Amino acid sequence: xxxxxxxxxxxxxxxxxxxxxxxxxxxxxxxxxxxxxxxxxxxxxxxxxxxxxxxxxxxxxxxxxxxxxxxxxxxxxxxxxxxxxxxxxxxxxxxxxxxxxxxxxxxxxxxxxxxxxxxxxxxxxxxxxxxxxxxxxxxxxxxxxxxxxxxxxxxxxxxxxxxxxxxxxxxxxxxxxxxxxxxxxxxxxxxxxxxxxxxxxxxxxxxxxxxxxxxxxxxxxxxxxxxxxxxxxxxxxxxxxxxxxxxxxxxxxxxxxxxxxxxxxxxxxxxxxxxxxxxxxxxxxxxxxxxxxxxxxxxxxxxxxxxxxxxxxxxxxxxxxxxxxxxxxxxxxxxxxxxxxxxxxxxxxxxxxxxxxxxxxxxxxxxxxxxxxxxxxxxxxxxxxxxxxxxxxxxxxxxxxxxxxxxxxxxxxxxxxxxxxxxxxxxxxxxxxxxxxxxxxxxxxxxxxxxxxxxxxxxx
Amino acid sequence: xxxxxxxxxxxxxxxxxxxxxxxxxxxxxxxxxxxxxxxxxxxxxxxxxxxxxxxxxxxxxxxxxxxxxxxxxxxxxxxxxxxxxxxxxxxxxxxxxxxxxxxxxxxxxxxxxxxxxxxxxxxxxxxxxxxxxxxxxxxxxxxxxxxxxxxxxxxxxxxxxxxxxxxxxxxxxxxxxxxxxxxxxxxxxxxxxxxxxxxxxxxxxxxxxxxxxxxxxxxxxx
Numbered sequence: 001x002x003x004x005x006x007x008x009x010x011x012x013x014x015x016x017x018x019x020x021x022x023x024x025x026x027x028x029x030x031x032x033x034x035x036x037x038x039x040x041x042x043x044x045x046x047x048x049x050x051x052x053x054x055x056x057x058x059x060x061x062x063x064x065x066x067x068x069x070x071x072x073x074x075x076x077x078x079x080x081x082x083x084x085x086x087x088x089x090x091x092x093x094x095x096x097x098x099x100x101x102x103x104x105x106x107x108x109x110x111x112x113x114x115x116x117x118x119x120x121x122x123x124x125x126x127x128x129x130x131x132x133x134x135x136x137x138x139x140x141x142x143x144x145x146x147x148x149x150x151x152x153x154x155x156x157x158x159x160x161x162x163x164x165x166x167x168x169x170x171x172x173x174x175x176x177x178x179x180x181x182x183x184x185x186x187x188x189x190x191x192x193x194x195x196x197x198x199x200x201x202x203x204x205x206x207x208x209x210x211x212x213x214x215x216x217x218x219x220x221x222x223x224x225x226x227x228x229x230x231x232x233x234x235x236x237x238x239x240x241x242x243x244x245x246x247x248x249x250x251x252x253x254x255x256x257x258x259x260x261x262x263x264x265x266x267x268x269x270x271x272x273x274x275x276x277x278x279x280x281x282x283x284x285x286x287x288x289x290x291x292x293x294x295x296x297x298x299x300x301x302x303x304x305x306x307x308x309x310x311x312x313x314x315x316x317x318x319x320x321x322x323x324x325x326x327x328x329x330x331x332x333x334x335x336x337x338x339x340x341x342x343x344x345x346x347x348x349x350x351x352x353x354x355x356x357x358x359x360x361x362x363x364x365x366x367x368x369x370x371x372x373x374x375x376x377x378x379x380x381x382x383x384x385x386x387x388x389x390x391x392x393x394x395x396x397x398x399x400x401x402x403x404x405x406x407x408x409x410x411x412x413x414x415x416x417x418x419x420x421x422x423x424x425x426x427x428x429x430x431x432x433x434x435x436x437x438x439x440x441x442x443x444x445x446x447x448x449x450x451x452x453x454x455x456x457x458x459x460x
Numbered sequence: 461x462x463x464x465x466x467x468x469x470x471x472x473x474x475x476x477x478x479x480x481x482x483x484x485x486x487x488x489x490x491x492x493x494x495x496x497x498x499x500x501x502x503x504x505x506x507x508x509x510x511x512x513x514x515x516x517x518x519x520x521x522x523x524x525x526x527x528x529x530x531x532x533x534x535x536x537x538x539x540x541x542x543x544x545x546x547x548x549x550x551x552x553x554x555x556x557x558x559x560x561x562x563x564x565x566x567x568x569x570x571x572x573x574x575x576x577x578x579x580x581x582x583x584x585x586x587x588x589x590x591x592x593x594x595x596x597x598x599x600x601x602x603x604x605x606x607x608x609x610x611x612x613x614x615x616x617x618x619x620x621x622x623x624x625x626x627x628x629x630x631x632x633x634x635x636x637x638x639x640x641x642x643x644x645x646x647x648x649x650x651x652x653x654x655x656x657x658x659x660x661x662x663x664x665x666x667x668x669x670x671x672x673x674x675x676x677x678x679x680x681x682x
Contacts, residue, residue, distance in 0.1 A: 261541060265513050268540035269469045272562035276475035279565050297562050301542060329544065332551040336558060339574045339585070359545045366544025 028209070029202055036198035044191050048183060055179050056172075060151075063167050064139070067153040070095070070165040071137045074106055075155065084111045084161075091116045101148050101168025108161040121145035123164060125152065142166060208232045212239065219246065221355060221459075223319055257359075260307050267300050305363075305430060320358045322384050322393070323348045329366050330382065337373045342380055344369065349385040355459040356438050364434050367427030368395040368442075368454050375399035381449060390440065391460040396447035407444040407452075431456065461576055461619055462486040462637045464508040466496030466522065467538070468515055472561075476509070479565045483599060484615035485572075488641040493517025500526050504636040505533055506576045506620075509568070512539040512550070520553045527554035534575040538563070573599050580623040589625045590664040590678025594618075603661060610660070613638060613653050621666065621676035630673040 070090070077086040084106065094102040095115040105123040106113040114120065125142045137153035142164075144150050149169040156162045212235060218224035226246060227239045275293050278284040323346075330344040354361055372380040376397035384393040431454075432442040440458040447453035463485050467473040470491070477487045488503065490496035493514035500508055500522070512519035523535055534557075537550045542560040550558050556579075557571050577585065577596040585597045593602040601608040601618060610618060616638045621629055631650065638653075639645050654674065658666050665679035 264542065265540040268542075268561040269472055272540075273469065273472040273475055275562040276472070276479060276565055279479070293562065304542075325548070328548045328552065332544075332548050332558070335551055335556060336547075338557070338578065359543060362544040362548060366547065370544075 029206055032202045032205075033198060036202070037195060040191055040194045040198065044187050048187050051183055052176075052180060055183070056176055059172055059175050059179075063151060063172055064153060067151070067165040067167055068137050070104055071153055071155050071163050074104060074163045074165070075157065078106065078161070078163075084108050084113055086113060099144075099146055099148075101144055101150060101166065101170065103144065103150070104163075104165040106161065106163050108159065118145065123150075123152075123166060125154065125164065137163075137165075140164070144168070208235050215239075216242065223355075225318070256307075260304055263307075264300070264304050268297070271297050271300070318357055319353050319355055320361050321351070321353045322361075322391070323350075323352070325358065325361055326365065326382060326384065326393075329362065329369055333366075333369050333373050333380075336370070340373070340378070342373045342376060342378060344373070344380045344382065346382045347384070348382075352384055352386060352391055353460065354391055360434055360438070361458075364431045364456060364458075365393065365395075367431045368393075368456060371395075371427045371454070372397035372399075372452065376451060379449060381447075386460060387457070389460070391458050393456045393458070394453055395456070396449045396453045397451035398447070398449040399451035401446055401451045402444065428454065461506045461573070461616055462488070462504070462640070463572065464488050464490065464496065464499055464503070464505045464533075466490045466493065466499075466508065466514065466519065467511045468492060468513070469511075476565075476568070480569070480572075481612070483569050484610070484612040484619075486612075486616060486638060486640045486643075491515075493519060493522045497522045497525055499641070500531065500533060501529065503641055504633060506637060507534040507536060507572050507579070509536050509538050509572070510555075512537060512541055512546075520549065523550075523553045523555060532579070534579045536568075536571060536575060538568070569599065570597060573597065577623065582623065587622055587625070589622050589676050592618075592622065592661055592664045592676075594622045603664075608660060610657075614657050614660070617650070617653050618657055618661070618676075621674060625676045628669045628672045628675045632673075634674060 073090055074086070077090055079085045086106075090104070094100050095104055095117050098117050098119045100117050102115070103118045103123050104115040105118065112122070114123070121144075123142065123144070125140055135155070137155040140152040140154045142150045142152045144166070150166040151169055151172060152164055152166045154162055154164040208231060212227065212231070215224060215227045219227060227242045229236070229239060229243070231239045271293060275290065275297075278290045278293060284290050326346050326348055330346050334342055334344050369380060369382065372395050376399045379398045381396045382393065383396075384391065386392075428442065428444070435442050435456055435458060438458055440456065443455040443457070445453045445455070461484070463480060465473060465476055465480070465487055467476065467489070468491055473489050473491070477489055480487045488499055488505070490499050494516045496508075496510065496514070497517060499505075510519050510523060514522070519537065519539070523537070526533060526535070535555050536557040536559060537555040538559050538561065539546070539550075540561045541547075547558050556575055559568060559571060573596050574585070577587070582596070585595060587594045587596060591604045592608075593605075594600075595602070599615075599619075601610060601615070601622075617634065620634060620637050635645055635650055638650070654666055654668075663679045665677050667675045667677055669675055
């Protein structure tokens with residue numbers, strides 16, 4: 001509860017959120033977005049690495065299959081018997097282009113058969129020739145005659161004949177590089193889509209919070225009595241708590257008012273008795289005691305009024321329609337001044353409402369209209385309408401009016417009580433004080449009817 | 461003028477009763493809402509002075525009860541509740557006037573006299589019947605411009621008759637409006653008062669209407 005918060009009269013919804021003391025917590029939206037972006041980035045990197053690995057194995061497998069096919073063809077083409085000879089030409093492209101890196105070589109002892117592309121150079125195996133194995137070529141690394149890196153497949157036959165086929169390492173790297181570029185591009189696009197999705201999701205997800213903030217601002221401004229209960233499950237406890245707080249606030253206000261009313265009753269009845277007792281001249285010959293009773297009464301009344309005003313929540317304002325209270329007050333005041341025969345006319349713009357507590361509104365308007373009724377000759381006119389910002393209620397009478405000096409004195413707030421003549425000034429000062437508490441004010445001027453025109457400005 | 465005072469504070473009530481009696485009024489006093497409501501329902505009063513913060517039954521509830529039962533008795537609410545919302549609530553419940561404690565006794569009396577006068581449908585504060593004038597503001601009678609000295613009972617009888625001049629006030633009602641609830645009423649005492657009054661107000665006359673009651677007339681006719 002921000003009971004000490006001085007009400008400044010600006011629209012509370014427009015007031016910047018003061019926030020808690022100390023460093024403000026980072027925005028939820030920013031936090032959620034940062035987390036989402038880190039996760040997306042991580043997922044993309046992992047996906048890129050995994051896809052790259054698969055691609056590498058796939059391309060490598062293709063290459064190996066091709067080399068293995070060449071090795072198999074070479075083995076099949078070896079003529080049985082002692083001499084190392086092939087029974088067919090196995091130098092088809094690309095094994096016929098010298099220096100291409102696509103080579104093959106069959107070696108047994110000192111003799112060797114080579115692909116045309118080797119141009120008579122020996123195919124050096126970096127690793128030692130693998131041991132004879134079961135009919136399957138083995139991978140090996142090697143360097144070509146021109147020093148180019150090679151990928152080799154080597155099969156060692158049971159008679160120690162080694163059959164090797166090679167491809168340039170570039171044949172593996174080039175498609176991987178091309179595929180990698182395409183992969184990076186598509187992963188980038190995917191990342192952008194995911195990031196946009198995350199932003200949309202966070203915005204959408206946080207929208208109920210934004211709505212709750214607006215609802216609370218409405219509550220503060222009096223456009224709404226409570227925060228709506230229909231909320232997402234995560235926010236429902238919050239709105240329920242806020243509503244409970246509002247109820248508690250209202251209960252405390254009612255309790256404070258009851259206390260003040262009890263105090264008023266407890267003080268005023270004995271004061272009334274004293275006043276009556278002292279009206280007997282034998283008991284109070286010079287009227288000094290009666291004057292003291294009068295001072296006490298004014299003091300009690302003033303401070304009880306202030307206590308009631310101080311009891312107001314300040315944080316929460318009701319939205320009070322004007323037509324009803326004005327009509328009721330006009331009827332009440334016509335009765336109070338029945339002997340004088342005052343006609344109070346009320347003209348209110350339809351649907352006009354003031355953003356203030358109904359009792360405060362009664363207090364402000366009651367004092368103004370009562371004052372007008374006391375000083376009028378027979379007519380009091382009340383006109384209420386919207387005036388940006390807020391609303392304006394003009395109370396006019398056809399009485400003698402006030403001179404400018406008296407007007408300034410009458411509306412002065414914080415005036416000492418004994419300087420304030422009950423009647424004209426007292427009610428106006430209270431109204432001014434209350435109106436300023438709401439960020440409004442009271443202007444005094446000459447009425448078209450001839451008397452005083454008091455214009456009350458209040459937030460609408 | 462016979463009044464009902466409903467007030468729980470004994471000291472304040474005693475002072476009000478004393479002061480109102482000094483102003484020629486007959487006063488019945490109830491100390492709580494229940495008794496007050498009962499008296500208002502069963503006795504005849506010219507007006508009631510009603511406190512709001514009452515034990516047993518709240519003043520506003522008493523007032524609403526009377527109004528719902530169709531009682532037009534003028535009611536002045538006398539309370540410590542001085543907020544305008546309280547006043548509006550009082551008038552909405554059916555109050556005719558509202559006075560905040562502490563108050564000046566003269567104001568209470570003037571307001572009560574005005575209430576009674578308006579309830580008898582008199583707009584002006586000065587009511588005239590032949591040579592007799594009644595100033596409802598001061599509560600004073602004059603005959604041919606000179607103050608008329610009256611006892612409390614005489615004052616009550618005459619004010620009752622002049623507020624309803626030209627119409628017959630039943631004898632029973634006159635007795636009810638003149639004597640306090642706990643007074644011992646001698647059946648002849650009203651006759652005695654009327655006789656004394658006739659001497660004081662002549663040439664205005666109080667006519668006895670057989671079987672009905674009394675009527676105040678200007679008395680110009682022989």
